[in-house]
Amino acid sequence: MGKVVTGASMSLDGYVSGPGQSGFDRLFQWYGNGRVTVETADPGLTFQLTDVSAAHWRRLVAETGALVVGRKLFDFTEGWGGRHPMDVPVVLLSHSVPEGWPREDAPFHFVTDGGIERAVAVARDLAGGKNVVVNSGTMATQALEAGLLDEVGIDLVPVILGDGTPFFIAPADAPYTLEGPVSIAEGDRVTHLRYRVRYDD
Template sequence: MGKVITGATMSLDGFIAGPEESGFDLLFQWHGNGDVEIPLAGADLPPLRISAASAELIRHEWEGIGALVVGRYLYDLTSAWGGRHPLDVPTVVLTHNRPADRPEDDENFVFVTDGIEAAVAKAKELAGDRNVVVNGGQMARQCLEAGLLDEVGVELVPVVLGGGKTLFGELAGAPVQFDGPVTVVQGSGVTHLRYRVRK
């Protein structure tokens, strides 16, 4: 059985998006500042070009991913990533209402309308013995609150955004303690940190 993991690129002051969806250029500089090319699935996305240290970690982790859980907001914001998620795995979209243009689930997107536990269960079924990755923000918050989350990954970048969207949103039950970091990898302009959720 795989693990349930959330992860995000985060500013030094704790934001995964700046005010009014700004700051992505600064947050994701590490996606383009290295020598190792990692192709992405989906339509028209340039490959990542990251440091060797980042690439070694990220490649290993991506191979372990069997399915994703994202919210409807991100699905809409990215226009369904042009048809398939860049990580090239089936993606469970938690939503109140199935999109009108997607009457059926397929190998790219599965829609779940009855809550985070059902979404994670569906993703686990799709992932088999590989891991489920849950998107940061509201999805991660709901997973952590429901006791479904096993690990948290933070790609910490040296920028102060001053506001925006946080990794766990308006988390109920804070403070919450993690164990670790169990992994610390220094890339170029990014520090990869991995924590375990205490059960």
């Protein structure tokens, strides 16, 4: 069975976005500062990655079978137009099904009750043995609290944002102990780190 993982580009001071949704130009700089062109399922979204970051991204895509996302990210991206850049099924955990959804042409699934446990279970069924990726921070925090999160990927970016949205939002029952990094890969203006969550501490 695949793992349940989360990942984000994060500033040195722990933020996945700056105040008022700022800072993305810096946090996502590494998606555009390399010589390797990487296509996504979205024809309008192409990355220019360094060799290291391209290998990181391709591994992530190869390992991912389904996504669990929250309403904020879904609305912000307008449901990725019905097809996520990673081209995998998407499970939206939300209090209600957004207007205009579900759509027949889009592999999007809607969980309105049962919480993160139900959303992850639905995603597992869709993932075909691959990993379930839980994003963004709010969903990841809920998965962490529920004891469901196996791994945390941090794309650590050398910027101090000073304020904004933390990756993990005051998770209940903190502290949580992790193991690792189980891998480190240095890109340009990013260090890709992966950690394993250890719930027995």
